[in-house]
Amino acid sequence: MHAIGKSVRELSVGPPTVRSMTDAIVVEGLVKRYGATTALDGVDLTVAEGSVLGLLGPNGAGKTTVVRILTTLLVADAGRAEVVGLDVQQDADRVRAAIGLTGQYAAVDEYLTGSENLEMVGRLYHLGKAEARRRAGELLERFDLADAANRPAKTYSGGMRRRLDIAASLINRPRVLFLDEPTTGLDPRSRLAMWEFIADLADGGTTILLTTQYLEEADRLADRMVVIDHGRVIARGTGDELKAQVGGQRLEFTVTNAAVLPDMVQRLRPLATDEPHVDEPGRRVSLPVSGGAEVLAEALRRLDGSAAEIVDAGLRRPDLDDVFLALTGRVTEETGEAGDEPVTAVGSAR
Amino acid sequence: MSALGAAVEDGLTITRRNLVKVRRVPELIVFATLSPIMFVLLFRYVFGSAIPIEGISYAEFLLPGIFAQTIVFGSTITGASLAEDLQKGLIDRFRSLPMASSAVLVGRTVADLALNALSIVVMGVTGLVVGWRIRSSIGEALAGFALLLLLAYAMSWLMATVGLLVRAPEVVQQASFIVIFPLTFIANTFVPTNNFPAVLRWIADWNPVSAVVQAARELFGNTAPVLEASDVWSLQHPVLYTLLWSGVLLAVFIPLSVRIYRRTASR
Numbered sequence: 001m002h003a004i005g006k007s008v009r010e011l012s013v014g015p016p017t018v019r020s021m022t023d024a025i026v027v028e029g030l031v032k033r034y035g036a037t038t039a040l041d042g043v044d045l046t047v048a049e050g051s052v053l054g055l056l057g058p059n060g061a062g063k064t065t066v067v068r069i070l071t072t073l074l075v076a077d078a079g080r081a082e083v084v085g086l087d088v089q090q091d092a093d094r095v096r097a098a099i100g101l102t103g104q105y106a107a108v109d110e111y112l113t114g115s116e117n118l119e120m121v122g123r124l125y126h127l128g129k130a131e132a133r134r135r136a137g138e139l140l141e142r143f144d145l146a147d148a149a150n151r152p153a154k155t156y157s158g159g160m161r162r163r164l165d166i167a168a169s170l171i172n173r174p175r176v177l178f179l180d181e182p183t184t185g186l187d188p189r190s191r192l193a194m195w196e197f198i199a200d201l202a203d204g205g206t207t208i209l210l211t212t213q214y215l216e217e218a219d220r221l222a223d224r225m226v227v228i229d230h231g232r233v234i235a236r237g238t239g240d241e242l243k244a245q246v247g248g249q250r251l252e253f254t255v256t257n258a259a260v261l262p263d264m265v266q267r268l269r270p271l272a273t274d275e276p277h278v279d280e281p282g283r284r285v286s287l288p289v290s291g292g293a294e295v296l297a298e299a300l301r302r303l304d305g306s307a308a309e310i311v312d313a314g315l316r317r318p319d320l321d322d323v324f325l326a327l328t329g330r331v332t333e334e335t336g337e338a339g340d341e342p343v344t345a346v347g348s349a350r
Numbered sequence: 351m352s353a354l355g356a357a358v359e360d361g362l363t364i365t366r367r368n369l370v371k372v373r374r375v376p377e378l379i380v381f382a383t384l385s386p387i388m389f390v391l392l393f394r395y396v397f398g399s400a401i402p403i404e405g406i407s408y409a410e411f412l413l414p415g416i417f418a419q420t421i422v423f424g425s426t427i428t429g430a431s432l433a434e435d436l437q438k439g440l441i442d443r444f445r446s447l448p449m450a451s452s453a454v455l456v457g458r459t460v461a462d463l464a465l466n467a468l469s470i471v472v473m474g475v476t477g478l479v480v481g482w483r484i485r486s487s488i489g490e491a492l493a494g495f496a497l498l499l500l501l502a503y504a505m506s507w508l509m510a511t512v513g514l515l516v517r518a519p520e521v522v523q524q525a526s527f528i529v530i531f532p533l534t535f536i537a538n539t540f541v542p543t544n545n546f547p548a549v550l551r552w553i554a555d556w557n558p559v560s561a562v563v564q565a566a567r568e569l570f571g572n573t574a575p576v577l578e579a580s581d582v583w584s585l586q587h588p589v590l591y592t593l594l595w596s597g598v599l600l601a602v603f604i605p606l607s608v609r610i611y612r613r614t615a616s617r
Contacts, residue, residue, distance in 0.1 A: 034530060068442075068615055071446045072445070072446065073442055073445050073446060073615040074613075074615055075613070094448075095450050096446060096448040097448040099446065100446075101442070101443065101446040103439050103442045103443065104439065105438060105439030105442075106439075107439035107440050107442055107443035108440075109367060109371075109439065109440060110438075111371040111374040111375065112367060112370055112374075116370065120366075120367050121443075121447065122361060122443070123359075123363045124363055124447045124448075124449040124453075125447060125448065125449075126356065126359075126448075152374055168443065281511055307560060331556075
């Protein structure tokens with residue numbers, strides 16, 4: 001579907017951004033092995049203070065391993081990992097005091113109430129009884145859990161548990177927050193709510209490292225992205241930069257009758273910057289183009305008088321699913337297929 | 351705050367958390383107290399009707415044994431609960447906090463110690479109803495209870511290590527069942543060991559469960575001349591032998607389990 005050569009893949013693995021004084025996370029040459037399996041094979045990344053990094057990759061790529069090393073849960077076999085300027089192994093306790101972690105499971109005690117959970121975490125940060133209670137109340141309010149504060153977490157929905165989990169990781173006002181797949185398993189409404197909470201935190205200046213399998217999530221929340229696969233960084237950059245690596249935009253037409261496709265290709269070829277792609281079973285033709293909406297208008301003019309009955313027409317730019325497919329040769333498992341979003345349509349995720 | 355003070359405070363925070371569960375799940379406390387009552391009644395009336403022991407009622411013979419069996423079984427809760435915390439990702443959360451790395455294990459074992467103390471009280475009251483009597487001084491009786499709880503606490507640390515390594519609560523329960531059942535039966539717990547086959551007799555003689563039961567019987571005054579213990583050293587000095595076992599278990603498994611905890615993360 002996408003004509004992405006190996007050259008692009010290699011180009012995309014540039015050196016990490018030059019380390020600045022304000023990097024909240026610095027990772028260099030991180031290696032982690034489990035027996036014969038290499039989970040991380042030399043990962044480099046930096047996250048600027050106050051920014052959001054999306055760490056993307058399929059299951060088993062090594063995302064969680066990176067998070068576990070940075071949050072002091074695992075010790076790397078080689079390489080360097082620093083959080084807020086502190087070595088995660090040498091200065092583990094000071095790192096722990098500066099970070100918050102929300103793991104893949106909602107790590108809340110289901111027998112404790114929402115406020116007991118938060119107060120317990122507050123006490124373990126040595127906040128003192130009164131301060132822990134005050135902070136718990138504040139966070140329950142902020143995460144819409146005030147009404148459920150005195151109910152055991154057992155009775156909470158999946159979305160509520162996740163919110164409680166994130167609230168717990170914020171008790172100590174962490175400078176750096178790690179969110180490991182924060183919305184996996186949530187229904188669409190809870191996911192949107194979670195996105196808003198995360199965006200608010202980022203606006204408040206918290207540095208966030210977020211792992212996700214949802215490309216839309218990274219696209220929406222992250223300032224920069226790092227894509228890893230098989231324990232190696234295979235691409236990095238902003239969402240737009242990654243998309244640019246995959247290629248420019250395409251015109252796509254879907255018609256009622258595949259027989260007209262050759263005629264359409266004939267008429268549209270002059271607009272294409274590369275060979276058009278015909279998908280007969282899908283009754284679809286797509287061609288790489290450059291330019292904006294005027295190309296779509298021109299294309300429609302050229303199709304005037306053809307026998308084609310168009311059911312869908314659009315100017316599409318690649319989304320992160322395409323990026324992923326192009327980089328790894330695999331589609332992301334959550335989306336099933338690499339779907340495209342029309343650029344010309346009104347934003348779909350609002 | 352000193353490091354030790356902080357560690358104690360963290361341990362208490364986790365202990366409170368573990369005890370809240372007992373309050374929130376009343377079934378747990380009901381069954382935790384019902385099963386010792388059931389055991390006391392079953393053994394007292396089923397075995398007691400067939401095992402006459404000269405010079406002492408079976409109830410008096412039985413109670414120290416059943417105390418020991420119940421609290422040794424109680425230590426499996428430590429392992430299973432830690433495995434559950436690990437499975438649910440709670441250990442990850444705790445390990446990402448700037449808290450003492452002993453706190454989760456201390457909090458767990460102390461909470462289980464409290465549960466064990468509670469079941470001893472329940473069994474003791476049931477025992478008194480069915481004919482058990484303490485025939486020694488209060489001081490000696492308290493020493494007997496303390497010794498039982500000490501061995502149980504040491505076993506809890508052993509099971510904590512098992513729980514962190516095995517990581518599946520059901521497996522911890524079942525695997526420990528296979529070990530603890532023979533451990534508590536190949537002993538002087540329910541019947542005198544005089545007629546055991548030689549090999550079993552040897553195991554029973556050196557079994558720490560036998561020693562703690564013998565010690566408890568002596569401290570509660572539940573002995574009879576006919577029950578002259580084996581002349582092996584372990585049963586001639588049951589208190590010392592129990593203290594030794596407890597000390598060794600604690601000295602080995604506290605550092606070992608804390609070490610394992612420090613590098614454990616859920617998978």
